[in-house]
Amino acid sequence: MKMSEMWTTMGSTLASFMFLWTIMRQYCPYGVQRFFEKCTHRIVSYFSPYIRISFHEYMGDRLKRSEAYAAVEAYLSANTSKSAKRLKAEMGKDSSNLVLTMDEYERVTDEYEGVKVWWVSSKVMSPTRSPMSYYPEQEKRFYKLTFHNKYRDIITESYLEHVMREGKEIRLRNRQRKLYTNSPGYKWPSYKQTMWSHIVFEHPATFETMALEPEKKKEIIEDLVTFSKSKDFYARIGKAWKRGYLLHGPPGTGKSTMIAAMANLLAYDVYDLELTAVKDNTELRKLLIETTSKSIIVIEDIDCSLDLTGQRKKKADKLSDEETDKDVVGRKEGKEEGGSGSKVTLSGLLNFIDGIWSACGGERLIVFTTNYVEKLDPALIRRGRMDKHIQLSYCTFDGFKVLANNYLKLETHPLFLTIKRLIGEANITPADVAENLMPKSPLDDPHKCLSNLIEALEEAVKAEELEQSCPIEHEELLQQNGSIKENGELPADQAMNQCQLRLCNGT
Numbered sequence: 001m002k003m004s005e006m007w008t009t010m011g012s013t014l015a016s017f018m019f020l021w022t023i024m025r026q027y028c029p030y031g032v033q034r035f036f037e038k039c040t041h042r043i044v045s046y047f048s049p050y051i052r053i054s055f056h057e058y059m060g061d062r063l064k065r066s067e068a069y070a071a072v073e074a075y076l077s078a079n080t081s082k083s084a085k086r087l088k089a090e091m092g093k094d095s096s097n098l099v100l101t102m103d104e105y106e107r108v109t110d111e112y113e114g115v116k117v118w119w120v121s122s123k124v125m126s127p128t129r130s131p132m133s134y135y136p137e138q139e140k141r142f143y144k145l146t147f148h149n150k151y152r153d154i155i156t157e158s159y160l161e162h163v164m165r166e167g168k169e170i171r172l173r174n175r176q177r178k179l180y181t182n183s184p185g186y187k188w189p190s191y192k193q194t195m196w197s198h199i200v201f202e203h204p205a206t207f208e209t210m211a212l213e214p215e216k217k218k219e220i221i222e223d224l225v226t227f228s229k230s231k232d233f234y235a236r237i238g239k240a241w242k243r244g245y246l247l248h249g250p251p252g253t254g255k256s257t258m259i260a261a262m263a264n265l266l267a268y269d270v271y272d273l274e275l276t277a278v279k280d281n282t283e284l285r286k287l288l289i290e291t292t293s294k295s296i297i298v299i300e301d302i303d304c305s306l307d308l309t310g311q312r313k314k315k316a317d318k319l320s321d322e323e324t325d326k327d328v329v330g331r332k333e334g335k336e337e338g339g340s341g342s343k344v345t346l347s348g349l350l351n352f353i354d355g356i357w358s359a360c361g362g363e364r365l366i367v368f369t370t371n372y373v374e375k376l377d378p379a380l381i382r383r384g385r386m387d388k389h390i391q392l393s394y395c396t397f398d399g400f401k402v403l404a405n406n407y408l409k410l411e412t413h414p415l416f417l418t419i420k421r422l423i424g425e426a427n428i429t430p431a432d433v434a435e436n437l438m439p440k441s442p443l444d445d446p447h448k449c450l451s452n453l454i455e456a457l458e459e460a461v462k463a464e465e466l467e468q469s470c471p472i473e474h475e476e477l478l479q480q481n482g483s484i485k486e487n488g489e490l491p492a493d494q495a496m497n498q499c500q501l502r503l504c505n506g507t
């Protein structure tokens, strides 16, 4: 047969094949098409020395995105975006940078310990639509990994583990962190799957910007970092991977700020649990189950949320549910008894902290804050539950220097000496120092801001001296005066007037 005849025969065979294929695709039922495709694949893979592994975006009913797919996506986006020729661009977590990932049907090569592998991103359209799905049509995306059969062991035993580990780390680094809350009084619609609502967590606080003694700061950071790296240690000693922190101190000393700094340091989500909005222990447990790992569960002002004001003589550990369920709890200050309708009990809360459900998921911090640590039931805050107690107190000179640097970009100034002397004598919170350092007008220079602070410090010292020298009962005075400060202190000038009045009256 001549060459030209051979080409003609091959051309017409190919044309007939294409024609038949088109007819088949158009008229053949989908099931038959799939059957032919499967047969062809089987024949090809029987003779091929290559192995393929698929990672599908959704498994089963499409309700949950596959973790493996997400990890592969992150891994490929970081490792192959330089070699891929067609890329997809999406906004990154802070909407300021673009994240590039492989576009559909793109193929890239990766190398691991000298072994070459190929990744292809692909998708298939499913003609049927699941009644459970809210997607307009079933678009099934997947990544396909191809490698030579002789590297089967190395790929399945170590390369895939490497991809998953790196992918998860990249996802964690790039994820948008969230601040969750169980809004009080909010009725969750039955279709809503979660009891938490969330917003993006973007608090700028860090340990560097916190006014705290350097040694204390270092100790807390080390404790947190050690905890976050101790997965194996906790597993070895048979303890759930979680840690309790109790932050206590007067208002404005930085308890909430420290929680934000902790979350930023460890890149954790924050669950702000409003205990008074929780109906009962069952609901508390449900909320706990929904929290994810790498998170901080916060209960602020725990003394106001639970009635733990010292009537309890028994060790709370030993209390049974029957006993404690009778206790009315969940009362915020100012609310009428039972007004919040919460029936969370101490035993419910203890179960929340160290019951069997709290171990699920792991890598969680539970943080309680209070202004009155002495009011809390010792059982609630004993070591093992609240492992680390951190007292936040009035501003020291070290704390002031951090704030001066934050607010005024000052490391030193002639007025620092006066401030150092006064701050040792006055009880002033970091919040008050920060407020005084804040420029109040565009004309306020650092000197003016420091002078404002000196004035405030002198006033605080005066109030301090007054409190010590004046025989009136400070508490009583505060109760009588409607304009007391939130932290229970009277502004110096008012205290002076009250004191003088009393002295004049001879009371």
Ligand SMILES: Nc1ncnc2c1ncn2[C@@H]1O[C@H](COP(=O)(O)OP(=O)(O)OP(=O)(O)O)[C@@H](O)[C@H]1O
Pocket (backbone or CB within 6 Å): 209, 210, 211, 212, 249, 250, 251, 252, 253, 254, 255, 256, 257, 258, 371, 430, 431, 432, 434
């Ligand atoms: N230690 C601190 N370092 C830096 N800033 C602080 C510190 N403490 C307080 N501040 C400033 O004061 C403001 C109030 O502080 P924060 O809400 O953290 O205090 P708190 O102890 O949680 O008060 P409360 O008990 O009333 O909730 C913060 O926004 C922050 O600007």
